[in-house]
Amino acid sequence: MIDDLEAYFRRQTRPQQPERTQVAIAAASDGIPTVGPQLGGLLTLLARFGGVRRALDLGAGNGYSALYLADGMDREGEIVALERDPRRAVAARQNLAGCLPQANVLIGAAQEVLPGLKGTFDLVLLDIEKSDYRFALDHCARLLRPGGLLVADNTGFADAEPFNAALAADSRFRSINLLCLLPGHQPERDGLALAVRA
Template identity: 25%
Template sequence: MPFKTPSGESAYIREHLMKETDPVLKEMLAFADEHYVPVLLPESAAFLRQIVMLTRPEKTLEIGTAIGYSTQLILRSGGKHVYTIEIKEELIERAKCYLDRAGLLPRVTFFAGDASEILPMAMGQYDFVFMDGPKTRYIEFLPHIMRMLKPGGVLLCDNVLWNGMVTGERETQKSKSTIVHGLDAFLAAICSDPELTTSILPVGDGMSLSIRRR
């Protein structure tokens, strides 16, 4: 399911967050729920919006488009242009449809394929990077992101606590051990990198926020 069962704390937060009223975004959330497409949890979506409102990035790199829900949030919150990577063609087409209906499609550039193949060849400098792709590869993607993240730029990553398994709050399922070890290595890397100032936040399924030092 896109939305994990909330704890009492999460349920309280979601109860107080402003409910989505935009018809396109509401339809996207309904589609994600019906078709088991992972999208941002409500509290994570609110946090993403706030960070984008504060930074107002000219160029955003997004790793993991899915149906374009976070893409739309970035653009609707002050982001100027999003360059987004997605491996599944059917999700790209659906994302394009929703973006077109919202009048946002001209502000998005799609890269279709595996991020592990696209990122090594990617060029340019980005003000903001949002990573919500395959969790086992966060650590693999980091050197490429650092090569393209501007001084003062922001790296925001979702699902970094993986339902409490990374912190040990919940026992790691055997099938999830590779993900948990990968995320643990990634968090250690971004917290120890002298080029980054990083916070790990218990927002949604865990988010990390890193700012590249100027």
């Protein structure tokens, strides 16, 4: 084994684009935890590999994660992002402007907005309040197309445990929950769940 694996893999993290760094700095100054460049890069790869044309970002913050999703999507794709804080939603709209022709930021809490969402998505990124993950799971199942991908961040948080248990037992998904080292993520050691809709 390589000596000091964590330090080694931290060094493998590719630098992010300067514009993305500015979005991350703005997020940090506003107290918004970001997924960081490593998980961001994974989101880009998953979107590209899956041919994602329609993505749902639950917990947009200032749009940092959605920018990485957009990097992997077709230019004619669509991102729908949800952010409960109106001020942060404005920042997300500004940051997403021009990344895709169709980037829509909805304002409101997941419990208020999710029941009214329609249509199907190829990928859902779940990164809202962890205590709301279990509530969101049924809506994610409803909104994802068969073969669509659910990516749930922060599954190492105690408040995500009911979601973790429900996802593992849910026959609507084929899932895996991983303990990860994610340099630049807040926190760096956390859980990440990936689930494909049956």
